[in-house]
Amino acid sequence: MSLSLTRAGFLTSVQDLGRNGFRQFGVSLGGALDVFALRVANLLAGNDESDAGLEITLGGLRMRFEDKRVIAWCGGEFDVRVGSTPLPAGHSCLLNADDELTINQPKVGCRAWLTISGGIDVPFVLGSRSTDLRANFGGLDGRALRDGDGLPLGKQSEFSRSLIDLLREQRVASWSSPAEWSSSAKTETVLRIIRGVDWSRFNDVTIQRLTRDAFVVSSDSDRMGVRFDGPELRRNDDVDLVSEAVAPGTIQVPPNGRPILLLGDCQTIGGYPKIAHVITVDLPLAAQLRAGDRVRFSEVSIADAYRFLLERERQLERFRIGLSLHDS
């Protein structure tokens, strides 16, 4: 069974939790830029958290299903409908055979993650179904989806089947994930940072600028990183650093002084100074940034970074348990 995309949208790709274990060979982590959103949406569809879904950038999709499926989505403020019925974020929704699902441009934010019960059943490549758009492998033929593509869907879980029964009449579930999980998009975003190893290479004026000024997102941003048009961050020295590992969340400063916030598709090693890192729990906010958005950075301790992450993981655990009560 499959789903067919009449319109594939601006940039849509198959993504799961990413590809670990191959950084030493230069292979990026990849995966959903908001892994948390994908996990929540997978739970709502009755899937394993690690199943593959669609990462949708700026909408523009139309698709049809061959059979009954539960779907869910999380992310920016998108207008998602089946026929004329709106499907809100963070809800389990039933789609019948031949229903047409449309996903329009977001009012706020940039990306959404759509999951379908059974998951998208493309082959694993190096342990993941994620599409590596730069190296062209994984996902569907290693590329972004195109109009007319068909996507294979996996076998639905018992829980998905019971959800289909449960949603027969109402179509949209009365329960949902917490609202703040599915509205990660903001018009002015604050990203919390911890210091990078090269923090002290920058003078006080530059550090003040980093932690006080608003940075404007450049149109030159993509899954590799968010680029900023300004303000510029000047370095004290211009030494060439030897390349070393970088990670999603790393903020590096190239010689032109315009910082780059690395995202999931970033290269494995880099030689620019690392002034700071956005904490893991705030990477979902970074995934919603689009050209012209304003961003501020606020310093926290690494201990707090772990507390926030642990708190969110515990909330997800409670949500997972709550959801399983519907399985009866």
Added chain:
Amino acid sequence: MKITPLGDSALTVRVDDRFKDAPEKTLKEVLNVVRRLEDAHIPGVIELAPAYTTVGVFFDPIRVINCAVEPGSVVEWITQKICEGLAHGKRKQGGRAVARVVEVPVCYDPEFALDLDHVAQHAQMSAKEVVDLHRATDYLVNCIGFTPGFPYLAGLPEKLATPRHATPRKEIAAGSVAIGGRQSGIYPLRSPGGWNVIGRTPLRLFDPQTNPPALLRAGDRLRFQAISRQEFETWTF
């Protein structure tokens, strides 16, 4: 040895800052750290990413916290485990993994060698002299990065060092053998790039359908072997 956080989900183990003085010794130490940390099986560690002078240690903080670690002590805990792993490894260190020697066939045909004349001009040599020097040299794979499977090679003869192009080419063919400043490398995939291309190998340096997916890894020794255009066209693996 200095260990610093790389965000909240990784640490950087800094083996040596004196890379330029002793690249080969530093690389050996980096690979030693990788082996010792692999053997240490630290809970929560996902993978290790060696580069010139460092090893990136990527971990899952939630799995670390689940080992009864307070959120405020994650970095201290994992740093201590790394230090223990390195100390323990030192004691049992004896045999060293033998470096592989990989022969890479290269066709220096003018159609592939877009910048051979430029490199020759810069070196004040003939194109043939450049090729002869290039293939008579032993190289060392320092690390893999930039794109999947891309080897950063050390050992380029000083004479052949040629600055990168001010404006990178939009597209460089897969297999292109190139010089960027004092470094040398091979483009495994078609990609943009600013290095000087002097030849092309028919070998596939990156194949996601195999595991490991890259032909080369850090620590390998490499030697180029000149092949004719006809051998390039009919190359079989």
